[in-house]
Amino acid sequence: MDPRAQDVLLCDLCETDPLQYCCEHCDINLCTDCVSKHLSDSSKKHKIVPYHLHRKFTPKYSTCLKHADKDCEMYCESCHIPVCITCISSGKHKAHDLSDILEKLSSKKQRIQKDLEELENKIYPRYTEISSAVQTEKAEVETNYGKLATTADQQGKVWHREVTAIVNKRKADIVETKTKHLSLLDKQADEITHRMTEINQAILEMKNILDTNDISLTSTYKSRNDEFNKLPPKIKVTLPSLSLPTINTETLNEMFGLLTSLSVTTVKTLLDEPRLTATIDTEYIQLSSVSCLSEDQVWTCSLNNKTMKLLNLQSKLLTSIQTKSENEPRDIAVTRDGYLVYTDTRDGTVNLIKNKQIQTVITLQGWIPLSVCCTAANNLLVTMVSDDRNQSKVVRYSGSTQKQSIQFDDQGRPLYSSGGYYKYISENRNLDICVADRSASAVVVVNQSGKLRFRYTGHPSNTWQSFTPVGITTDSQSHILTADCDNHRIHILDQDGQFLRYIHCDLRRPLGLCVDIRDNLFVAECRTAEVKKIEYL
Template sequence: MGEHMVSDQSINHKVVGIQARKCTSLYPGCTYHSKERCKMFCKQCDTPVCISCIESNQHLGHELSKLLRVLDERKDMIIKERDELNDTIYPTYQDIASDVQNRMSQLQKEYDDLSTAITKHGEDCHREIDKLVKKLKAEVDEMKNTQLQTLQKHLDEINNKLSNMKEEMNSLEIAIDTNDLSKLFSVTLNVHTYRNLPIKIIPSLPKFIPGKIQEELHKFFGALSSSSLTSDKHGYSMNTTQRSPKSSPPVKQLLDEPETVTTINTGLESLYSVVSLSNEEIWTRVYSKTMKLYSINQGSLLKSITTKSGNRPYDIAVTKSGDLVYTDYDDRTVNIVKNERIEEVIRLQNWKPKGVCSTSSGDLLVIMISDDNKQTKVVRYSGSTEKQTIQFDDKCKPLYSSGSDNKYVTENRNLDICVSERGAKAVVVVNQKGKLRFRYTGHTPSSKNHSFSPKGITTDSQSHILTADYFNHCVHIIDQDGQFLRYIDCGLNFPWGLCTDTNDNLFVAECVYKQVMKIKYLQ
């Protein structure tokens, strides 16, 4: 063996002890009989056995196999596991580690960019404040100079009269001391012209009213949205290290002509909302305090739920677990219905809830307006805990319009947050972090005369965004980047509420005609 230890040829040689040579199998010793070697294997007991074990009837009736045959099978299994580890799992973990490292590097860069953006915004704010200070000081100087000039002119007039009076007094003194009667009678008496005293000019100074820095600065400067770390145990696979919120759905093409599958006649006045509970049932909301569940195939009423407060709900949604959620605008609450019992989840102060949706992560998104109707925001809740507020863009300008018009919210498959605003005549889409992606302001059909009037909004498995155009009697379909794709008409009349089921069927609540239409628009 010496030549293998010293020669370069040993590089590809595996040197083992004499007992570990593969030319002769080394049988394991028996646990119960120390002097025996196990040459058989008991499948029921999953253990090697020796001849003494077999003779002791301990394994009577058990299926026995030669140990070498079992070892061959076991070795095949070990080889498969080794190959799987070597060829698939270990490289995948390496790719995942690399992916995490890349994410960390990207995260570092994005946070650095965020800090830089904040610093730049601060510098911009300082410049604007400096401009404002300079402008205000210029206005102060202009006001000061104007008032001083007025007062100086007034003073000059008074000093002129003082000079005239002094000359008058000298003339009078001379007249008093003279013996010349002609001079005495030639004196003109003008004292009456000085009895009317000059007017009193009182300057009024402007006041500087500083803003409340602590209360207003964060609105002026801007604020950070909340950050989060989410986990997805299905995020990685053995074939790829690409991570996505959901697995990619099969690609479906739009039908050339959408078709009506069925119509559910509810007989309900002012039918505003529809939401899919399953592929067989839908919840509806009307201009009343009662929400109703219908069978799609039978068209029959299955259940009715009355709001806890007796107020009309503003919007409805269904959670991942199938519970009904509704917003109570007048009561400032968001409520969930579990086993026909209503639980208050969220109670707002100084805000009133409008649209609501349940997200893929189980959170609730609520769009709300302030009591004075001047502010609008979208808030993400986990249970009753506020996780995220979306209100301003990167330039600290409001993302959403003010006013109490119809506002609805939904989450797209790519986790974008989509809001329809009738007052703004737009669909506003932000990403998961609340950054504005685009505004869609309509694509009015040539055959229609009304401007874009979005009402209900929903999405499908292809990340299409669908919104009801109320006065144009159609539904717009746009892609996830805001590009118009087509209309759905199908004889719609005053469409309001929208939803899709798991098969991408579209349900449209016709407000005036008291019915819900089920429409197939994807292949």
């Protein structure tokens, strides 16, 4: 096709011959032969005029929507619509701003032309530029992320080498520790073998004496049975473990964890029959809590008395201190430094007593403090309930600073019952946090990070008595002891929550519990207001 043909305007009907006329009403271009065909349609109004170069400026009036035989030659600025003369004369557009439709058309086309130029010359080129920049940036992203991945791989190789070195060092430490462990056991075995040899020698000598009438041998015989009856102490070597702290970037050594040293302790076994060794009369009406200051001195408090008493094993009053608010204390504990701590539920405080001076260390808002204990790190663990009694939690404090809050398990469920004021607390030797939750009829134990380890709800074989845990304490063997108040006994559990045995000793509604440094158990009896000292190991 001749490219010049693209400049020739053709008839809209036949689409072959050049146009020479146009119908203004129908807005159609016509050649000479097609004019008659177009006029043959008498259903429409036609106006045939010659086509000329200024055809594009010839206005095409729109037909009025209300008056079909009229063209809209005016524009109502108020209604923003084209109108005909009949619409104007009807009075519907009275007082409206009217303008000539051709003037409106001209101004509109000028605005369109301006918008077209802006789109073509400014806006679209900007989009083209931005699109190009995005494509360039995408290419740079691919390159830069490739570099990051390469850097990560290189760093990973460095870390792998360091981790491998640390693993090898830890394995060497394990072998060394194992050697020490076996050496301890070998030493004990040698001592036992040596003693057995001595016993066998003594047996032979005694048999020889019995088989002879030699008066000299018989008269010089000295019994060694008392010596042999003193069995060599049994030692317990706790297997070391790898501590696994939260990974950080300070040192790879700390990130991997350190091998703990050997822990050698004397094994204490449970007595078949626990023994009551002392009874302390507190002279309270009801007794709620007890905490050991020493082997023969205990702090005590009552839920209906504002005075806390320090007593010895002979029931002698050594010191008495009234609460700062003159409210009854809820619970007491003795710190590592030997200072007394107590909770005050009415004014929402935890208080420390030094040299008979009371210092408020914790003041709660929206929460009520219940029980308190002192940890191995000399922190305070406090159980508390919300003012509306709908929530409970355990909070760790270092001085007045909150360090940890324990309230929910991994599934977001509450660890502790919402109601009840009896939630005694203790930290075990393995740093587990143990709470006797009376309202839940359970002992709830979490690790030091607050992750639930287990719940103890009473001896599995006991299906007819309700379990009412109140006081709780732990000993050097990591036993957990809890007072089953309504059933007048103490449950002894191992550190994993397995029931071991009961302590009875004619207890009457035991509440608070504590142990001294020699693992003697002190029980605060609510009904008799007596503290009973019990030997159970």
